[in-house]
Amino acid sequence: MPSPGDSGAREQWPLWEVFVRSSRGLSHVHAGSLHAPDETMAVRNARDLYTRRNEGVSVWVVRASDITASDPDAKGAFFESPQGKDFRHAIYYTKSEGVAHL
Amino acid sequence: MVTTTHATATATATAPAAAATMADGDLSEDDRVGLARFLELIESDSRVEPTDWMPAAYRKTLVRQISQHGHSEIIGMQPEGNWITRAPSLKRKAILMAKVQDEAGHGLYLYSAAQTLGTDRDTMFEQLITGAAKYSSIFNYLTPTWADMGSIGWLVDGAAICNQVPLCRASYGPYARAMVRICKEESFHQRQGFEILLSLMNGTDAQAKMAQESVNRWYAPALMMFGPPDDESPNSKQSMEWNIKRFSNDELRQRFVDMLVPQAEILGITLPDPDLSFDEETGHWRFGELDWSEFYDVLKGNGQANSVRVAKRRAAHENGAWVREAARAYADKQAAAAATAAEAATLAQNEMVAA
Amino acid sequence: MSVKQRQAPTGIMTPELIETEIKGGLAATDSVGQYALGLGDDALVLAQRLGEWIANGPELEEDIALGNIGLDILGHARSFLTYAGSAWGKTEDDLAYFRSEPEFRCRQLFEQPIGDFAQTIARQLIASVYFDSLYRALMHSADPTLAAIAAKATKEVDYHLDHSTQWLLRLGLGTDESALRMQRGLDAMWPFVAELYSAEPVVESAAASVASVASAASAASVAEDDRGSLEGIAVDPRALRAEFDAVVPLLIEQAGLVVPKTGSVRGGGRLGIHSEAFGPMLAEMQVLARQHPGASW
Numbered sequence: 001m002p003s004p005g006d007s008g009a010r011e012q013w014p015l016w017e018v019f020v021r022s023s024r025g026l027s028h029v030h031a032g033s034l035h036a037p038d039e040t041m042a043v044r045n046a047r048d049l050y051t052r053r054n055e056g057v058s059v060w061v062v063r064a065s066d067i068t069a070s071d072p073d074a075k076g077a078f079f080e081s082p083q084g085k086d087f088r089h090a091i092y093y094t095k096s097e098g099v100a101h102l
Numbered sequence: 103m104v105t106t107t108h109a110t111a112t113a114t115a116t117a118p119a120a121a122a123t124m125a126d127g128d129l130s131e132d133d134r135v136g137l138a139r140f141l142e143l144i145e146s147d148s149r150v151e152p153t154d155w156m157p158a159a160y161r162k163t164l165v166r167q168i169s170q171h172g173h174s175e176i177i178g179m180q181p182e183g184n185w186i187t188r189a190p191s192l193k194r195k196a197i198l199m200a201k202v203q204d205e206a207g208h209g210l211y212l213y214s215a216a217q218t219l220g221t222d223r224d225t226m227f228e229q230l231i232t233g234a235a236k237y238s239s240i241f242n243y244l245t246p247t248w249a250d251m252g253s254i255g256w257l258v259d260g261a262a263i264c265n266q267v268p269l270c271r272a273s274y275g276p277y278a279r280a281m282v283r284i285c286k287e288e289s290f291h292q293r294q295g296f297e298i299l300l301s302l303m304n305g306t307d308a309q310a311k312m313a314q315e316s317v318n319r320w321y322a323p324a325l326m327m328f329g330p331p332d333d334e335s336p337n338s339k340q341s342m343e344w345n346i347k348r349f350s351n352d353e354l355r356q357r358f359v360d361m362l363v364p365q366a367e368i369l370g371i372t373l374p375d376p377d378l379s380f381d382e383e384t385g386h387w388r389f390g391e392l393d394w395s396e397f398y399d400v401l402k403g404n405g406q407a408n409s410v411r412v413a414k415r416r417a418a419h420e421n422g423a424w425v426r427e428a429a430r431a432y433a434d435k436q437a438a439a440a441a442t443a444a445e446a447a448t449l450a451q452n453e454m455v456a457a
Numbered sequence: 458m459s460v461k462q463r464q465a466p467t468g469i470m471t472p473e474l475i476e477t478e479i480k481g482g483l484a485a486t487d488s489v490g491q492y493a494l495g496l497g498d499d500a501l502v503l504a505q506r507l508g509e510w511i512a513n514g515p516e517l518e519e520d521i522a523l524g525n526i527g528l529d530i531l532g533h534a535r536s537f538l539t540y541a542g543s544a545w546g547k548t549e550d551d552l553a554y555f556r557s558e559p560e561f562r563c564r565q566l567f568e569q570p571i572g573d574f575a576q577t578i579a580r581q582l583i584a585s586v587y588f589d590s591l592y593r594a595l596m597h598s599a600d601p602t603l604a605a606i607a608a609k610a611t612k613e614v615d616y617h618l619d620h621s622t623q624w625l626l627r628l629g630l631g632t633d634e635s636a637l638r639m640q641r642g643l644d645a646m647w648p649f650v651a652e653l654y655s656a657e658p659v660v661e662s663a664a665a666s667v668a669s670v671a672s673a674a675s676a677a678s679v680a681e682d683d684r685g686s687l688e689g690i691a692v693d694p695r696a697l698r699a700e701f702d703a704v705v706p707l708l709i710e711q712a713g714l715v716v717p718k719t720g721s722v723r724g725g726g727r728l729g730i731h732s733e734a735f736g737p738m739l740a741e742m743q744v745l746a747r748q749h750p751g752a753s754w
Contacts, residue, residue: 011224012426013516015217032283033214034518035223037429038436040623045518048525049207053287069153176517183512187505190746191550191754192535193472195508196528202511203524210517248745248754298754305752414512422515424638425574428631435630 011035014063016042018050021058028060039063144345149275152218160344163337164274165219167346169226172212173237176230177411179205181245182254190248197294198251204291208284215276231416239397240327242405249302249309249316255295256365257317257324263292264358265328273345296365303370310370317366318374325389326397328355334394356386363387470609472535472549475602479543488663489600490544491562492691494552495659495727496591497537498563501553502735503584504531505742509571519574522620526581529613536606554746558736559729565722566649568735572642575635578624579642585618586704587653590697599689622708629712640714647717652724654698659727660687 013035019028031050036042042061050056070078086092096102129137136155143150150156179202186202189195213223229235240258245251266288269281302313329335329351341347349357359378366373377390400408475483485493507527514520538549566584571577592614595607628639664686706716724730746752 011222012430015214015222032211032280033217034210035516036518037426037627038433041429041518041627044620044623045522048522049210049518052203052207052525179512186508186511187741188745190554190749190752192501192531192538192553194754196531196535199508199511199524199528199531203521203528206512206514206517206520206524210521213517301754305754306749308749309752418513418515421513422519422574424632424634425515425519425628428635429627430631431635432627432631 013037014065016046016061017064017067018046019060019062020046020050020056021060022056024057028058031055033064036061144273144343147273147345149278150273151275159340161219163341163344163346164277165216165221167341168212168216168219168277168280169221169229170236170238172209172216172226173230173235174241175205175209175212177237177241177415179209180411180414181241181243181407182251184245185248185251188248189251194251194298201255201291201294204287208287211280211283212277215274215280218276227419231412231419233412236401238327239400239405240323241411242400242408243319243323244406247312247316249299249312250320252295252298252302252313253316253320253324255291255293256299257295257320257362258327259288259291259295260362261324261327261358263288264354264361268348268354269346271345271348277346296369299369299371313369314371317371321374322392322396323400325355325359326392326394328352328358330394330397359387359389470536470605472532472539475536475539475543475606478602479539483543483602485540485544485600485602487544488659488666488687489603489690490541491659491663492657492687493537493541493603495562495564495657497534497541497549497552498561499567500530500534500537502561502563502567502738503580504528504534505738506567506569506571506580507577510577515574523577526617526620529610529617533606533610533613536609540602540606550746554743555750558731558739561729561731561735561739562727563731563735564649564653564726565724565732565735566646566653568726568732568738569646569649570734572645573638574624575628575638575642576645577642578621578628579639579646581617581621582625582705582708583646583650583653583701585614585621586701587694587697588614589618590700591692591694594692594697598691603690625708625712625714629709629714636713639712643709643714644717644719647719648722649724650701651721652726654694654701655724655727656695657687657691657693657727660691660693663687 014037015033016036016039017033018031020031021028031046034042034045034049036045039061042063043059046059046061047056051059082088133155137157140150140154140156140160142148143154150160182198182205183202186195186198189198213226216226217223226235230237245254263285266281266285270278270285272278272281299313299317302309304310329338332338332350332352335351338347338350342350362373363378363380375390377388379388380386381388399405403409504527507523507530510523510527511520514523534553535549538552542548542552566580569576569580588610592607592611596604596611598604598607625639628635630636709716722732746754
């Protein structure tokens with residue numbers, strides 16, 4: 001499994017990915033990345049960098065090298081299964097159209 | 103928040119790197135599939151993401167453009183940083199501090215975007231401070247007067263915004279996303295510059311003179327920020343085919359001048375171009391020939407401040423080396439201590455179990 | 458005291474909001490103005506020094522962090538100076554740009570050059586501990602404007618203290634070089650601690666003048682608003698020293714460093730006596746504004 005962003009071997013400070021919750025009730029969304037020596041500083045740097053204009057009420061940071069991503073080369077196969085399974089979506093069911101509360 | 107609606111971590115591509123070094127002629131089967139997929143993405147005006155296969159030249163063009171853009175933000179802190187300690191009012195001081203600080207942030211966003219292509223920030227920094235990398239020549243001009251803070255905001259940031267707005271739709275996802283954030287934050291930069299000039303033009307005679315003199319110096323270099331004329335810009339065509347660039351240098355320059363003229367009128371400032379005239383037929387403002395020899399001369403390193411800018415950046419980086427090392431050493435020590443503590447805890451637990 | 462002075466401005470305290478309140482009639486008394494002037498000068502001079510770090514930080518992330526701190530503190534300065542100026546019909550810029558060295562009331566710690574990053578962190582640590590206890594106390598000031606400025610500032614200073622503490626630990630426990638530099642930074646800033654926690658001369662003299670007015674038969678001839686005890690309005694820094702002593706030496710030891718045993722400078726910043734670094738800093742700060750007196754920017 002590839003671990004995206006793990007180029008930090010020669011870099012002094014590792015790379016961190018930043019996720020910001022813009023307001024209560026919403027998910028944390030990827031905002032960008034930054035460099036920091038450790039998680040304590042990473043979360044502070046994230047606050048200083050990504051919330052200068054009231055963009056957030058909560059911040060997550062995760063070391064980029066700790067992220068496990070799906071394999072880009074297997075993209076076609078990996079995401080093939082949902083294709084053709086339209087019955088997972090409400091729009092597939094046309095006969096009940098017009099019936100209230102359905 | 104920016105428009106990113108799903109959490110795509112900026113990722114360094116690994117697999118395509120090898121393919122990228124190959125000439126397009128002798129492609130492997132995987133590469134052929136990758137290339138077809140890439141062309142399909144470009145054709146459908148979709149976005150290329152870090153882990154996608156991409157042609158070596160596309161990657162190289164992006165790394166060059168994004169890192170140069172990042173360097174420009176970082177070097178661009180200096181001409182304005184020069185006036186933070188001397189800003190003539192506390193409000194202006196606060197605005198200028200926030201603006202120069204934004205530029206550091208923008209450089210950082212861009213370096214992050216470039217890093218997703220496999221070039222890390224330390225490498226890019228190294229290229230910048232050794233003079234190997236290029237950045238926008240505009241920042242090799244000096245800022246001898248306060249009015250230059252106005253001219254940089256109005257003209258330089260104005261030109262930059264013209265350039266950057268279309269880049270929010272660039273085909274490379276991380277670059278486009280960085281540009282969205284940057285454009286959003288920069289919206290105040292041009293306005294504050296315009297307002298500095300407006301205050302000066304509405305101020306004393308000496309202030310108005312300062313404003314006009316400054317615009318005289320910055321107008322032509324700002325127009326040249328869009329790059330050489332289309333027929334002398336060899337890389338533009340390919341960049342446009344790849345949907346990195348959306349408009350040609352000359353198109354953007356024209357758009358910029360059309361915006362400037364009415365704004366200059368509001369300011370009461372004269373744009374230093376005797377050939378400026380309105381073309382009824384096209385609806386565009388025609389402007390005079392630019393002195394491209396000046397442009398190429400600054401590019402070659404003979405601007406007002408090329409060596410000074412790089413030297414200052416190098417000094418900041420080198421003076422900070424011991425700080426970066428200390429923080430790294432502290433993190434390593436903490437991690438080692440935590441590991442030892444965990445080991446001790448496991449041992450203790452095992453002993454308890456054994457007992 | 459005027460009625461107006463008793464009304465706390467609503468919303469988050471900004472210099473712009475205070476300006477609006479002043480247009481609506483808010484005015485500090487002379488002694489409150491003098492007191493706010495000292496606090497404003499401390500913050501202004503520190504913000505000016507922090508501004509020198511922009512584009513010079515050890516890493517981009519830290520450049521931005523120091524910029525945020527500088528901007529917070531510049532905000533505090535502007536609020537205090539705007540309010541102080543209301544006592545004499547002056548703006549923040551009149552006060553910042555058109556006073557000369559002896560008219561400034563900043564304490565000398567803030568005037569010192571930025572030095573290396575460790576020296577800056579040493580000053581930030583000392584300053585943040587001081588501001589933290591000062592503003593927490595000032596939030597309860599009987600003067601609602603001062604209380605509102607402090608209420609905004611105290612939250613920001615809380616973060617500044619965390620920032621300098623994190624760096625104290627990292628530099629103290631990082632490498633041999635960083636430990637040496639951090640120790641030197643602390644040693645360089647320590648002589649200015651005593652002055653920081655010395656009495657507010659304006660509080661003393663206000664108390665004295667109240668006493669003399671009360672004892673004089675011609676009390677009525679003195680405008681009530683122009684004199685007045687700062688009792689319940691100002692914070693006596695001497696009362697905050699115990700907190701510093703409880704917090705800072707412990708932090709220094711945690712960072713593997715030694716609490717400095719240096720002597721103390723004589724100080725006198727609040728009386729207009731300043732260290733040698735201050736004049737050049739002020740000249741730089743004021744040069745453009747003074748070339749164009751009366752201009753607006």
